[in-house]
Amino acid sequence: MTLAIALEPAPIETDSQGVVRVAKTRITLDTVVTAFLEGCTPEEIGEQYPSLQLPDIYLVIGYYLKHRGEVHTYLAERQQQANLIRQEAEQRFNPLGIRDRLLARRNESK
Template identity: 80%
Template sequence: MTIAIVAEKTPLVTDPYGVVRVAKTRITLDTVVTAFLEGCTPEEIGEQYPSLQLPDVYLVIGYYLRHRDEVETYLAERQRQSEKNRRDVEQRFNPIGIRERLLARRI
């Protein structure tokens, strides 16, 4: 008996904002790779994110392992953009004293 060896397509898509997501979920590549690097098994990642299918988690981790440099470059750029967004928001909306201002509104 022989089995047909078929190449599986990596279940990654880029949304209109340039964010890479897994299959038809809202889970990002960042999320899966970070969990994997923190020591989670694919099964644990699947349990943490029930919208992911276990075979997709394995395929995404395999993609990361085969394309580590590209993925790490992408992740670093996402981190830089995230930090820029945080600075922009903090500049527009000063976070210092926000708790006090919000509590004062309740009275």
């Protein structure tokens, strides 16, 4: 019996916003890599995210291990974007005192 050896491409794709997602799911590369770096096994990741196929999780982790530098750069860029969005939201909608403002608004409507 001859074993057919074929290279499987990593099941990742970039969506219209530039976010890398796994195998036509809503699960991001960030999610899988972060779980892996926190010590989760591929099986545990699959339990946490049932829309992912176990072979795809292994392929994504393999991709990460072969392209650590690029993935870390991508993750750092995503973190910077998230920080900017949070800062913009906090400037537009100051979270300080929000509870008091909401309670005051509720008491006004009574």
